[in-house]
Amino acid sequence: MKTSQILSLIVSRPRPSKTAGYSLFFIAALVTLTYIRFPVGVVGEMIENAFLKTPVNARIGSVSLSFPPGLAFENVTISDRSPANNQLLNIKRVKIRPSILSAITGDRRVFLSAQIMDGDASAVVDFSGGKGDEINVDIRFSGINTGAGRWWDTTGWGSLDANLNGEGSFSLADPNVVKGEGRIKIVLEKGLLKFKKELGVKLPDIAIDSGELELDFKSRKLTITKARLTGPEFNAAITGDIYTALIPKFSRFNLTLKASIDKTLENKLGPIALLLPPEKGGVRSVRIGGTGVKPDFRFE
Structure with a gap:
């Protein structure tokens, strides 16, 4: 008409x-x-500037309007703050839209959806439910391929290729994520743990059938409340804390790994297996310290 x-x-x-x-x-x-x-170009610059208060940098390839009314961001690159500006993550597409009822009810929620690491993620960001400037975030994700993350290039020990599904919730009183608190639960599907040359010996790749991970995050500290991995040749559990740093690869570990391995994996490990004398019940224990870029393994 x-x-x-x-x-x-x-x-x-x-x-x-x-x-x-x-x-x-x-x-x-x-x-x-x-x-x-709507000045979409200005929004992209504002978001990039907002990341200056976080542990990482963000670069947005392009911004456009989407429907239902919102914004779409293409080719978002996340990198660390090291002099090399190492790329950690590339997000293919992110959509952001406000609550449809926001103009009527004052609902201050924003909905996000993203195509990331070959999978999908969504989040609800609530600016109205906390105290002062507190922001509450609920996230869900599925089909995330950890092998697509570029941060493995900056680690000194290896990489993990697996699919992840999970959910979590966070409260942020400051734009700097490491000052927030929250909890996340992750379910790991079939994967492969690959090691770089460590202690002068190349460790074998280890197949993983399944895994569960539950983390609590508060005051810059990640506490592993539950971490179990199972594979055709091993069972393992991890406990301890990770003290996060402004540059993620410099985060410090205080972890204990306990694992039971079968004869096949023991033979693959070769001389490394000799450094892992089994405890009662055949369980072997390793303390993991150091940082993400230079971990320290102590065999008990």
Whole structure:
């Protein structure tokens, strides 16, 4: 229906209907024009600047309008703050939209969806449920391929290729994520643990059938409340803490790994197996210290 037909229809109605009709028409026109002329380029710059207060840098390839009304970000690159500016992650696409009822009810929630590491992630960011400037975030993700993460290039020990599903919740009183607190639960599907040359010996790749991981995060400290991995040749559990750093690869470990391995894996490990004398019940224990870029293994 053309604009002239809409105006004719409004004019032909009684005065109360005319008033309401004119009001709705001009409100709709104002909203449409505002949406079309929204300065999407400025938003991208604002978000990149906001990341200056976090442990990482962000670069956005392009920003565009999306429907339902919102913004779409393409080719978002996350990198660390080291002099080399190492790329940690590339997000193919992110969509952000406000709550549809926000203008009516004052609902201050924002909904996010992303295509990341060959999988999908979504989040609800609530600016209205906390104290002061607190922000509450609920996340869900599925099909995340850990092998697609670029941060493995910066580690000194190896990489993990697996699919992850999970959910979590966080409270942030500051834009710096490491000052927040929260909890996350992750389920790991089939994967492969690959090691770089360590202690002068190349460790074999280790197949993983499944795993569970539960983390609590508070005051820059990640506490592993549950971490279990199982594979055709081993069973393992990890406990302890990770003290996060502004540059993630410099985060410090205080972890204990306990594992039972079968004869096949023991033979693959070769001389390394001799450093892992089994405890009662065949369980072997390793203390993991150091940092992400230079871990320290102590065999008990």
